[in-house]
Amino acid sequence: MSNIKLIIEERPANIGNFMVGRMLPFREKRMVGPFSFIDHMGPTAMKDHQNLDVPPHPHIGLSTLTFLFEGEITHKDSLGSDVVIKPGQVNWMTSGSGIVHSERTPEYLRHTDKMLHGLQIWVALPKDLEQMKPSFFHADETEIPTWEQDNINFKLIAGEAFGRKSPVPVYSPLYFLELKGTTRQKINIGDYLFGESALYILEGAIESDGHLYEPKLILIANNAKLCEFTMHENTTVYIFGGDAFPEERFIYWNFVASDKELIEKAKVKWLEQTFKPVPGETDFVPLPDQSHYQKK
Template sequence: MSNIQLIIEERAADIGKFLVGRLLPFRQKRMIGPFIYLDHMGPVKLNKRDQMDILPHPHIGLSTLTFLFEGSIMHRDTLGNAVEIQPGAVNWMTAGKGIVHSERTPDHLRNENKIMHGLQIWVALPKDLEQIDPEFFHIEAQQLPSWEEDGLQFKLVAGEVLGHRSPVPVYSPLYMLEIKSTKRQTVNLEGKLFGESGLYILEGGIESEENRFGPKQILVAKNATLCEFTIEANSTVYIFGGDAFPEERFIDWNFVATSKDLIQEAKQKWIAQEFDKIPGDEEEFVPYPTFPKK
């Protein structure tokens, strides 16, 4: 019997000047554990005239996780943080009751050709923490637990699993695990995962129950504790998930909450421009989108 509950294909989504591959949410699977949103950005080639300029925009009720494979992003937020994120590092921003941030091409790269490639992820907060004060943490690549086992290279981006714990300060039981292979072999994680689990194939491929799956797909497990598959040579996959929340989460634009009232309050506050401003990035902002009537 197959342990694969659902196969999610990457879908194009417009985030302004960029098209990204959206993987979550999906109509048949809104969340995997606490993970509520996953975009694969790029790889996008930018010339000297093209920049990544995602203007100031708000969030509530979640943590964002930015993880780059190539390129560089300058993060600024209303807490006063101004941090350049580079490949392999983790930006972990907890919105809580509300934060505004921008993501731009750093000044030193604006007159160069460049590539943008990475993952943008939202992790919902537990109900009792969704209105906490906002926080921001930057974890350098060398701080993430990395190890080799049975010819596989592991890196724990966030959470706790397989006897390792990432320094990323998460708020509920979860994991985001990178696995790289140099040869074809079996990966057996039976009994080592928990909660709900998804497997995202970045490059290469895997085989499960005599079926092959390639890049830009998420496989959702029926039972996370029965995770076993064959990974092809020169492949990179991400296994992510954790304990699901008992309450439903509502999403409206950049807002996530257990209550539609909280979302409506944040929406009106943003329209009135009552959120705090970002020091050094105060002139522009992303307006609340107006959706055409059906």
């Protein structure tokens, strides 16, 4: 990617009983377009007694995108959704004014050895839609636009690019692309992109301006129009970005908002457990640092 402005390395973070590599937010770059949060999960081998268990927790002001490379996750939410996400599928949950969900190893895998590997992403909502009604969308792998161009396999997971549109119902101009190649290949796709742009290297390596970049890095471009680089053999990268919002976004825990007051209200609402619950779930993730909040 020509004219690289910033290089971000994955940083370890704990999401309960599971370690992830956190890439966004970063102190020098809080967002890329509307993308406000990216975790790289795994690859993690789990024994027959180990499982992913993230109890019910709330979100406001964003859409979550889950995309798996290996393994399976059961998603349940306060709308009544109960879906197993598998590799290549897309889970897109829009919290709007508020939603609660849990993420767990499916029941039929809980006593077997298994792998889990994927990306979890937050996309902030435009200010006028931050309080929209929550919704949930699940896309099968066959519904995602895929094509080959210059010996590279492309997949448009979300948004619009290359004259194509993903079925995932996004709420601002953005793109989230997979590029996968088996041979060394020069890439120049800047004319197809817009807004802010970043590239994540999952496997393999890329070269740009004489520099070699390897996995677990996000490269932030100065300009989406300058997206030119060389992919090495057997390389997979993800390119994401879009139009940035004019207003700042504040993030506290699982809450994203342009107004801090919305976050404060969500904190109290979760502390008092007045969010709509996930059917069949009784436990939950406590609000961090509850010392300033007292139940009525």
